Amino acid sequence: MSTAKPIILTGDRTTGPLHLGHYVGSLRTRVELQHKAQQFLLLADTQAMTDNVGHHQKVTDNVVEVALDYLAAGIDPRLSTIFVQSQVPELAELTQYLLNLVTVSRLERNPTIKEEIRLRDFERDIPAGFLMYPVSQAADITAFKASMVPVGDDQLPMIEQTNELVRKFNSTVGDQILVECEAVLSAVTRLPGIDGKAKMSKSLNNAIHLGASADDIKKAVNRMYTDPNHLRVDDPGQVEGNVVFAFLDAFEPDATVLDDLKAHYRRGGLADSILKRRLNEHLQALLEPVRQRREQFAADRGEVMNILRQGTEKARLVASQTVYEVKAALGLNYFN
């Protein structure tokens, strides 16, 4: 464990397999960052439980699925620590202490939570665990003394809340125990669904999964919405809001080619089918090795569980050291 490398905490709720939206939004960055940072990757089953009461099997079944997606995308367990949230009870303990440092009304004002409550139609029936989850997230981050947290821009209020808690805790105990963190925003933060909806999502059935077959990928690209007014090839086409271009923005490696394609499309004469063929080639090239790695790991579930067990043990060591310091700072170390 090198102290020179920054510490990163990031992860995913385990509610379904990951898709290209995750790849662009976070996974791609994590695969790069694991060489430069000490990276902890959280399989957030406990957090997923907060709004999946009665659907806990969905949550627990997807722990391995998300782990497979990580490994398939190129996360190397020798470089990154993949661990299971529910198996690090120190996180629950730290959450409990941080909960005393934030008011209920402050949590209710959190813009991310407000939006998520709206999306889930909770209205007044917000599960207490759900309202509290930003505090649990702050515990996840601070337990590892992470200084960098890769997030989408919709998650910035969470980082702000975390840092408020860090400052409040440190000032309460009069010592710099917890560490403030910084949000690392991805260059391309969000991929639309293939149907043009703002968000790619499993539940909307508009996603391309990381384990998608060659045929699935091709079909999905063919289904992608383009410019509905681009009826004939010669018509001028619109690039903005065009799903295929949104994908090319994320996956076309040659910026000059991309600019040329956009200009050509705008003035007319470039067929959707040509764009789609190009995008399909990029996605096939990207996802073929991912799919192969996923199948290899999926065939050796014992090895995946080993990776998770070892990662979780390492995570517990780090988190328990922080909780030890937190409790000592509060005087809760009677037996030491």
Next chain:
Amino acid sequence: MSTAKPIILTGDRTTGPLHLGHYVGSLRTRVELQHKAQQFLLLADTQAMTDNVGHHQKVTDNVVEVALDYLAAGIDPRLSTIFVQSQVPELAELTQYLLNLVTVSRLERNPTIKEEIRLRDFERDIPAGFLMYPVSQAADITAFKASMVPVGDDQLPMIEQTNELVRKFNSTVGDQILVECEAVLSAVTRLPGIDGKAKMSKSLNNAIHLGASADDIKKAVNRMYTDPNHLRVDDPGQVEGNVVFAFLDAFEPDATVLDDLKAHYRRGGLADSILKRRLNEHLQALLEPVRQRREQFAADRGEVMNILRQGTEKARLVASQTVYEVKAALGLNYFN
């Protein structure tokens, strides 16, 4: 561990030494119950933290003080398990799972919490940890599968909330994992302060502590409010609202004598000083051995810490078994 004996969970926030109000309200019952039940006594430092941010030393310093009061009052560590809440992290873990089963508005409707929020002038600035503490209390009770919880009548909504959570959890996982509990009300639930205020409390400076000296006890009894209209011995006196009679109700062992004293006082001719002398004798007889035991234990702090360490180890064993079952029922047992 006998399975025939009922399991009891009870305890105190560690915010100050205990007084006669605690003795009458709970301690006296616990000393009896330890012979008939498997009794877990919680030193609730984590719970005390929820409304003592910035005053954590008060909370941690009083862990030993309350333990001394328990031992002094006659709690036998061979019969009862005295343990420290913060040192049983399984309780935080269980709390986290129970938090998903209750809504924020349900917690806000809890009459005990409403009253406590009012008393603390929190208004909208309720610490999240404080609003959640009934859930943490439910975790304390259910972690030990306690079937009996000795409480004051003001705490009945807490028991109701606990049983709601038990039913919700069991129905969610489709198994009878957690156990419902029953409130055990003390015969005399509350002792007034020596100044006649409704509640005896350290902060109101109207309490008689369990460790009070003979002189302190005598002075406190002499300070006690009686009937302000009972100016001359021959005047008829009022028994209701008379602090000395409230204490005699709790400490006069002879019911016939007590009835005679009340009748005599009502018709006139019974001096306050006579009542106070009798009460003083009862309190001296009660508290002398308590004070002596307290001094003995206080002189051997290492032994007290040993008792707490052993109690906490035993409590962890029981609580971790329950948390194991809870997590297994939710499918959170990937590595077992």
